[in-house]
Amino acid sequence: MRDFVITISREYGSGGHDIGKRLAERLGIPFYDREIVELTAEKHAIDAVRLSEMEEQSRLPRWFGFGPEPDADDRLFLLQSRTIVELARQPCVIVGRCADFVLQNHPRRYSFFIYAGFKQRLAHMQQANGRYRKTDDPAREVLKMDRRRAAYYKYHTGQEWGKASNYHLSVDSGTLGPRTVDLLEQFVTLTQPKGTEEEQM
Amino acid sequence: MRDFVITISREYGSGGHDIGKRLAERLGIPFYDREIVELTAEKHAIDAVRLSEMEEQSRLPRWFGFGPEPDADDRLFLLQSRTIVELARQPCVIVGRCADFVLQNHPRRYSFFIYAGFKQRLAHMQQANGRYRKTDDPAREVLKMDRRRAAYYKYHTGQEWGKASNYHLSVDSGTLGPRTVDLLEQFVTLTQPKGTEEEQM
Secondary structure, three states, X not given: OOOOEEEEEEOOOOXXXXXXXXXXXXXXXXXXXXXXHHHHHHHHOOOHHHHHHHHXXXXXXXXXXXXXXXXXXXXXXHHHHHHHHHHOOOOEEEEOOOHHHHOOOOOOEEEEEEEOOHHHHHHHHHHOOOOOOOOOOHHHHHHXXXXXXXXXXXXXXXXXXXXXXXXXXXXXXHHHHHHHHHHHHHHHHHHOOOOOOOOOO | OXXXXXXXXXXXXOOHHHHHHHHHHHHOOOEEOOHHHHHHHHHHOOOHHHHHHHHHOOOOOXXXXXXXXXXXXXXXXXXXXXXXXHHOOOOEEEEOOXXXXXXXXXXXXXXXXXXXXXXXXXXXXXXXXXXXXXXXXXXXXXXXXXXXXXXHHHHHHOOOOOEHHHOOEEEEHHHHHHHHHHHHHHHHHXXXXXXXXXXXX
């Protein structure tokens, strides 16, 4: 029975979006990434572009005194988190947006982290044929997005982004490439009950 | 062709030793954990018990000025690292001893990190039937060993222990139990060349 929810956190350029999408296709369940922004905007009549911009901005700590509208920012995170909780009533794959943290009490949640070496991420972005934002300096973009995502995660969850023990599985997509999907599928398969087989760790 | 070396780092109580041992059995390659201490002691005519004790001690930073014989400690780490490099000339599974760091330039090295939730580690230790050191306070032992291993890793490698991107794969053995071995085996299988199949991440 497919009663689980999968959350995927991913480093920029690791191919985590595509890996999540293919996993959802294989498991026959819906896939959400930026769609969460659109669904939230739609429900609460907010401009999706504005919401998306705010989400991308690095979070400054509260003691800094000023920053990108911290209150509005927190409110939007809350609305987005509600969308995630609603979506998680049905099996699905959710990428980004601290969904692993938002759904931390979900009884059947699998949380994956996808990353890759710096060079491999640059090579992947070059091959990815316009699926990443255009930039003259991809190396700078990767470093910037790493910092932003780590700051976003830290601000909203208080936890370290990319710490293995925060996830059920972390995998280097630079080693496995497209076969990373096979490994994630295997993880899900292995968590399914196997009848009377005896279990000892 | 089995020309790879597998290193396993593991949280205390996660069952990482047994998981590594079974993986080595399945792959038909040797397994080394504490054997590395014995091999090093034997080769250099050092007392294995003393070497083992030193290895267990938490590392104090150099600026602290005094501590558990820092120079002797560094020398022993170096000797142990040489043993690891020697062993890695043949396919094998090596547990602990910063082998992932020592072998970081090995061309076909897979580095795994095994961890589990606190309660699951305590439960596992209780079931493990004397395979863990006897203690009246297992919770304290787990916390102490976590701190020691993190300090040992930080001291000798300068890196954070348990940071996902330092490994090829990190997995929560509390979720998969003994099936963790299946997942690790799957990872190794997926890294083997598959003929002419086209690869795109």
